[in-house]
Amino acid sequence: MNTRTIARRAALAGATVTAAVVLTACGGDHSSGGNHGMPAATGAAPSAGASAATVDDADVMFAQMMIPHHQQAVEMADLATTRAGDSEVKRLAGQIKAAQGPEIATMSGWLAEWGRPAPSPGAEMPHMDHGMPGMMSEADMSKLAAASGREFDRQFLTMMIAHHEGAVTMAQTELSEGADPRAKDLAQQIITSQQAEIATMRKILDRL
Template sequence: MRKIFFSGAVLAASLLLGACGGPESPAPASSSQAGHNAADVAFAQQMIPHHHQALEMAKMVPSRSSDPKVVDLAGRIDRAQDPEIRQMQGWLKAWGVAATSHAMPGGHEMSGDHAMTGMMSDADMKSLDAAKGPAFDRSWLDMMVKHHQGAVEMAKTELAQGSDAGAKALAKKIIEAQQAEIAEMQGLLKG
């Protein structure tokens, strides 16, 4: 009887100690909580103002362009990039990171010694704002090609250095969409 009682006490103590042990292993974090790195943060922080400038440029088109193809393209850019901005802002919020780094939304130049890849300067934007008709169309297409090339480079950096699956998927989508738009704009410039 004593052996059964002692064995039962040992078993109960083992179960009790097991239940009172250290904290459980943490559950795998979702991609919005973990799995991101500094490259993912930089991608979102830089692509947001980059997209804001593209939207600013796209909004100039309806009142200045003489080409319905340019008007259509600008509308597609606006419809694609606005939701991407909101998506990236959501990531930054989930990651507990500020939405901006050195560039503020709507800003055209980074503070410091270098401009963000593909961003138009304030002078470029003023020049574009003053143009109308075919001159506007040519300037807008030239600038938007450069702007898109910058976004493609930023997205390629994210693919190479980022770790968040969502950010990398968006980078791939940006590369595919903007390379197609670059080809379209180059065709409009030739034709």
């Protein structure tokens, strides 16, 4: 009786202690989760991070470099108005100007919104030493301005293909490194439209 009773009491006491420990541990886990707030903090962090990363340096560089790049394309398209001999070249030049003019205004607006400087004609931004792919030199532009008719058409198409390819390269960089959804959307739009125009220009060039 004594040995069995003692054993049963010991077992009951152990079960009671175990239950208390389990209850305490459960309560501690719940309290700890509430006190530390890790799930809530983890859930809130991406939102705060996404807001902070809405614009990054790649977005700013994309706009600051694409604006003068587009401006040169518009300048080339303006030359085609009076110098091009082929009607399809004139039509394409008008299409390029109609698309890139508003995009310049859009990107200039973003830079103002972001509190970053917009490039002015002839001025260089701090990162311009990276170079802008596809940009024509002053000598290239002078040569184009001096041409007319079929000679102009071939020069224009050859130069604009290279110019568009440079813009596509810059837009692809924005897609891979940028953060602002609007800038990335524009980058994709530039890639799609300018690749289509490159294909059209190559066809025209083949028949000239």
